[in-house]
Amino acid sequence: MEPQSLIHRYLIGTATEDDVQKLEILLLKHPELRREFVTAVATDTGLRDIALERAVNSATNARFPRTNRFRTWSMVGVVAATVLLFLVLRTAIQPIENVAMLVSSENASWESVLPTVPGSQLTPGILRLKSGIATLRFPTGAEMILEAPVHLELISAMRCRLLDGVALVEVPEAAIGFVVETPSGYAVDYGTRFAVRVDSTRGDSVFELIEGEIGVHHSATGEEIRLKEPHKEVTVSTESMHIRTEEDSAFVPSANTELVRIGTAGRSTSVLPNNKRHKFIDSEVLSVRKTENGKWDYRSFFEFDLTDVELKDVLSARLRLNLVPSRRGLVSRLSLINRFGVYGLTNPEKADWSVDATWEDSPSPEDGVLLGTFEIERSAQRGSFGIANDQLLEFLKNNSGKPVTLTLVRLTTQIEGKGPVLAHMFASDSHPEAVGPLLELTVKQSTER
Amino acid sequence: MRQFVRHEPVLRAYARTLLPDWNVVDDALQEASVTMWEKRSDLESASGFLPWAKVVVRFKCLSAIAAARRSRPLLTDEMLQQLADEADALQLEELASIRSAHSKCLGKFNAAHQELILAPYSESGRVQQLAGQCGKSAHALYKLLGRLRDKLADCMRGLLQVEGL
Known part of the structure; x- marks a missing residue:
């Protein structure tokens, strides 16, 4: 048997008494084989690291069936215990380790x-x-x-x-x-x-x-x-x-796929129950708010014209909304995380809405289907938010060749306190700094460039 | 203790030279780290850490060998000491390049062979389990594993020579 094979067998624990004796003699005679042994050990160490890494990964992802749960978890345990030990030792000796x-x-x-x-x-x-x-x-x-x-x-x-x-x-x-x-x-x-x-x-x-x-x-x-x-x-x-x-x-920019951005071309607006648009609606922003009694709620809706868009080759779709600092209400009355819902309009009677529509005439969640939700922490004042999922893509594909309307509402309300709760505001097309609602479509290129 | 975290791979490889299986290695290292902590005042400078740590690890390993000897055949104490001396020369950088070389080499095997190569480290009885799955004897699989490890070693030698190690 090759000396290398003997080393391998020794390291994985399949060497017999006889093998070990042979190996001993070979190692004694050949110093270069001792060097080889050390390298093999280093390899062994590395392979084990990889095996552990994979075990931890598969345990975390739970993507692979585990036939021997105990062993896998015990390895995870070893890793965790080692990490913990390091942490304990580190904190004990050097209270703060700067990295x-x-x-x-x-x-x-x-x-x-x-x-x-x-x-x-x-x-x-x-x-x-x-x-x-x-x-x-x-x-x-x-x-x-x-x-x-x-x-x-x-x-x-x-x-x-x-x-x-x-x-x-x-x-x-x-x-x-x-x-x-x-x-x-x-x-x-x-x-x-x-x-x-x-x-x-x-x-x-x-x-x-x-x-x-x-x-x-x-x-x-x-x-x-x-x-x-x-x-x-x-x-x-x-x-x-x-x-x-x-x-x-x-x-x-990608060559095999192309990103197509569709804007609302000014077809966006907000509504509130008292319909006092001139006083409470600011055309630069799209406002959304949900309150306990519903009196001061806002919802917004906007349209993307898909008339000239070939949706057959669209691979993915994303709705992008840019949050801008609000001018109405108090942050302190928001819950830490605020959830928003995006609805796709399916009621044909509401499809022809006007930008100065009333609360009653305008598209509402009841006129459509929920396409997705997203969350914003209350501390956030700016940033890009939105949804990107198959429901959105499917909705667009089902409505290809015509304008589609999406309705935006806040699903979370307010917490106890004084003063009006904040209305979240997203840029509309007329916002001086931020970009209005965008529909981003990844389109597969049909022809090679 | 940052030193310990930093040199832990070297110490682990060092302990592995002396000890027959990973469970024993893990136990020994754990004990060694506790001893190091208790005796940390002995250590004067960070540069002296590794040699000092190796002495502690070697001591813990030697005391574990006797017990390990009962469960499987091992090289003689003298030979293990010699190998440990050889391993003494192993540096962190060297380990890192060995590690990157073998992950590169491992990538050359197909998924099933990769799994087999890693099997001895994943779960006890994993090789037997794989044998059962593919309808071969464990013995045949160990033979295949031997050949795969030879191939892996060849690939690594090739890479490491290029890097001048």
């Missing part, structure tokens, strides 16, 4: 329990950058530029997890091995600059190499792609991982 420093922020606004003043030392934890740009520097010299909105978890000086958003990572030689995880994969940096974009709604992430070399790993399969050529990209989704060329990049 990064916030170097600068440009118009940044945060939502974070970590300090957010430039110069602050950051401990492991979650950072949410709501707007602006921020730069983090890790002790090893790695730098990360975050472009809002970003949701980032700092894990250690050599590891972080981007949960949503875009980041540019620059890693000097001293920080080689710096790892950026995403929900579907992770990149190991080998001295380089790269960009990473995570789309949490689609559940995929894109790594683009700008300079140097990175290894992109797929969590579910353990597959690795090494990027060495600038501007090459790897897209990692939960199921697969593949290289993309510059043409179908996520950072530049």
Whole structure:
């Protein structure tokens, strides 16, 4: 038997007494085989890491059947116990371990329990950058530029997890091995600059190499792609991982798919029960509010003209609404999270609404079907919100060749307190800064360019 | 303790050189980390951490070997000491490149073979289980596993030589 095979058998525990004796003699005679043994052990260590990683992943995702639950969980337990032990030891000895420093922020606004003043030392934890740009520097010299909105978890000086958003990572030689995880994969940096974009709604992430070399790993399969050529990209989704060329990049417009944006062309408005439009309706915004007694509710609706849109090749659809600071009501009376519903109008009698319609004549949720909901934290004043799902796509396809109306309402009301509850406001087409409602359609290109 | 987290992969590989299976390795490392914590005042500087930690780990491993010897045949203590000396030279960077080399090499195998290669680390009796699923004997699968590991080792040697290790 080959000496290497003997080593393997020894390490996986299938070697017999006889094998071990043979191995002992060989190792004694050949120093280079001892070296080989150590390398094999290192391999063994690595393989086990991968196996553990997969076990943890599959346990978390529950995507794979587990025949031996106890063993898997006990491994998860070992990992968890080890992590816990490290945490306990770390806190006991070094009360605060700083993993990064916030170097600068440009118009940044945060939502974070970590300090957010430039110069602050950051401990492991979650950072949410709501707007602006921020730069983090890790002790090893790695730098990360975050472009809002970003949701980032700092894990250690050599590891972080981007949960949503875009980041540019620059890693000097001293920080080689710096790892950026995403929900579907992770990149190991080998001295380089790269960009990473995570789309949490689609559940995929894109790594683009700008300079140097990175290894992109797929969590579910353990597959690795090494990027060495600038501007090459790897897209990692939960199921697969593949290289993309510059043409179908996520950072530049795609070649195989095209994004079509449809606006409302001024066909949008809000209504309230007392119908005093001149006093309470502002044409720059679309207002939505729900109150306990319903007297001061607002709802909005808007139309997208699909007459000239070929919906057959549309792969996905997204409704985008831009939140703008409200001028009516108090934030303190909102619940922490506010949910909104988007309804597709199906009642043909209401389809022909006018922009100065009354509460009674205008489309309401009862005139349509619920297509989706989204949530806004009460602290948010700006940002892009909306829905992107199959119900929306199907609704559009069923109504192709004509204008479609969507109705927007707030589903959550108010909490105890004094004063009127806030009305949420989204930009209409006449808003001076923000863009009005948009329907974004990803269309598959029928012909090659 | 940041040092411990940082060097943990090296210490684990080091312990694995001396100990026959992963459960024993995990136990030994856990004990070692507790000892390190208790004796942390002995440590003067961060740079001295790794050699010091290795001494602690080696000590814990040696005391675990005797018990482990009862469950399966092992190399002699003298040989294990020699191998540990060899493993002493192993650096964090080296481990990282070995790790990246083998994940690259692992990617060259099909899904079923990957699963088999990882089977000894996933669940006890996983190899037998796989054998049952594909209707082969466990013995045949272990033989196949041996060949796959040889192939993996070849691939890794190729890669690591390129990197000059």
